[in-house]
Amino acid sequence: VRHSIRILSRLYALFLKLYPRTYWVEYGEELQTVFNLAVSEAAKRGGFSLVWMSLREVRALPGAIILEHWQERREQRMTTERGPLFTFEPGSWPEAVAALAPFMLLGVLPTTLSLLRPYTIATAPKWSADAITLGSLGLFLGLFVIGVIKGLPRWFLPNTGLPLAVFSVYGFFELLSGVRRALVLRRDPWVVRQIAYQGQL
Amino acid sequence: MQAEIPSYLPLTEPTFYILLSLAPGKRHGYAILKDIESLSHGEVSLSTSTLYTALRRLLSQGLIERIPDDPRNHAGPGLPRKAYVLSELGRRILEAETSRMQALVGAARLRLGEEVA
Numbered sequence: 200v201r202h203s204i205r206i207l208s209r210l211y212a213l214f215l216k217l218y219p220r221t222y223w224v225e226y227g228e229e230l231q232t233v234f235n236l237a238v239s240e241a242a243k244r245g246g247f248s249l250v251w252m253s254l255r256e257v258r259a260l261p262g263a264i265i266l267e268h269w270q271e272r273r274e275q276r277m278t279t280e281r282g283p284l285f286t287f288e289p290g291s292w293p294e295a296v297a298a299l300a301p302f303m304l305l306g307v308l309p310t311t312l313s314l315l316r317p318y319t320i321a322t323a324p325k326w327s328a329d330a331i332t333l334g335s336l337g338l339f340l341g342l343f344v345i346g347v348i349k350g351l352p353r354w355f356l357p358n359t360g361l362p363l364a365v366f367s368v369y370g371f372f373e374l375l376s377g378v379r380r381a382l383v384l385r386r387d388p389w390v391v392r393q394i395a396y397q398g399q400l
Numbered sequence: 401m402q403a404e405i406p407s408y409l410p411l412t413e414p415t416f417y418i419l420l421s422l423a424p425g426k427r428h429g430y431a432i433l434k435d436i437e438s439l440s441h442g443e444v445s446l447s448t449s450t451l452y453t454a455l456r457r458l459l460s461q462g463l464i465e466r467i468p469d470d471p472r473n474h475a476g477p478g479l480p481r482k483a484y485v486l487s488e489l490g491r492r493i494l495e496a497e498t499s500r501m502q503a504l505v506g507a508a509r510l511r512l513g514e515e516v517a
Contacts, residue, residue: 226452229482233429234448256447263449267456 200242200249207238207253217264219271297354300342301361304335408461411497414454417444419463419486419494426485428469429455455484463490 211234215227234256241252312331339358346355411419414436421427421435433451436444446454458464469483486494 222456226456229429230448230452233433233451236430237433237448255445256449259447259449263453266453270456 200246203249204235204238204242207249208235211256214260214264219267221271222267294354297342298357301339301357304339305361308335405493405496408463408493409497409500411493413444414446414450415458416494416497418451418454418458419490419497422464422484422486423491423494426467426469426483428483432484458490462487463493 208231212231215223215230218227237252237256238249241248308331312328342355343358346352346358349355351359417436417439418432420439421432427435429448429451432455433446433448436446455464455466459466463486464484465487466482467485469481
């Protein structure tokens with residue numbers, strides 16, 4: 200039994216290393232001590248109690264470790280490291296560039312590339328178009344995710360505005376098509392048909 | 401602060417038991433585990449990691465405090481050197497939760513008593 204206790208204790212010490220470092224430094228020794236005491240007491244009650252207690256600990260550990268890592272990352276995001284990278288002064292150039300990024304990536308870049316196509320088609324490799332498209336979309340999605348994580352700052356608004364604009368074009372098209380089918384394709388008065396068909400009286 | 405108390409309620413069962421365990425005075429982690437088992441008549445048996453995840457959350461919420469344990473209180477070797485104690489806010493929340501549950505039980509007893517009658 201003493202051998203089992205020692206093995207379990209060492210295994211638990213290894214598992215504790217999976218916690219975030221700061222948590223492990225702060226609570227590691229305490230967790231280990233409490234675990235050792237719990238194992239010793241379970242062992243006194245018998246083998247079944249020891250197995251049941253070990254299973255309970257093993258079942259709870261992964262969730263607790265994941266939760267602490269998530270908590271740690273959340274605290275880091277709120278305080279340090281990646282904070283200044285996407286925290287711009289309102290009205291600064293970096294903020295303006297971040298705000299314009301979706302238009303540059305989804306609007307200006309494809310248009311420019313299509314204009315240059317006749318001149319580059321002979322020299323550029325075939326996969327370059329796919330790579331540029333995927334890269335642009337990746338950057339756009341990256342900005343979108345960072346914006347959501349950072350609590351929707353001001354520079355992030357175009358990232359929501361642009362997709363909304365694109366979707367609304369299709370949405371309104373469908374909506375107007377529905378209206379047209381409902382109103383115009385009937386035998387409506389001449390004035391209504393003129394407005395719907397030609398936009399004029 | 402009083403206005404904030406309802407936002408903590410209802411407490412989860414482990415949280416309630418942890419706060420209840422600390423109501424009489426400070427305890428270290430293992431003593432909390434044992435006390436919860438005793439209070440719940442063996443119904444609630446927390447793992448070490450679950451207990452410390454809850455303790456850390458309660459610490460960050462200011463419901464409990466972590467203090468160095470007095471070495472003279474150690475009943476044996478290898479006991480944790482830190483102890484936990486209920487804060488003033490934690491005590492008020494525990495009392496509020498107890499009142500809330502009392503009201504629930506009272507209403508249930510009343511209604512079930514009516515049905516029996």
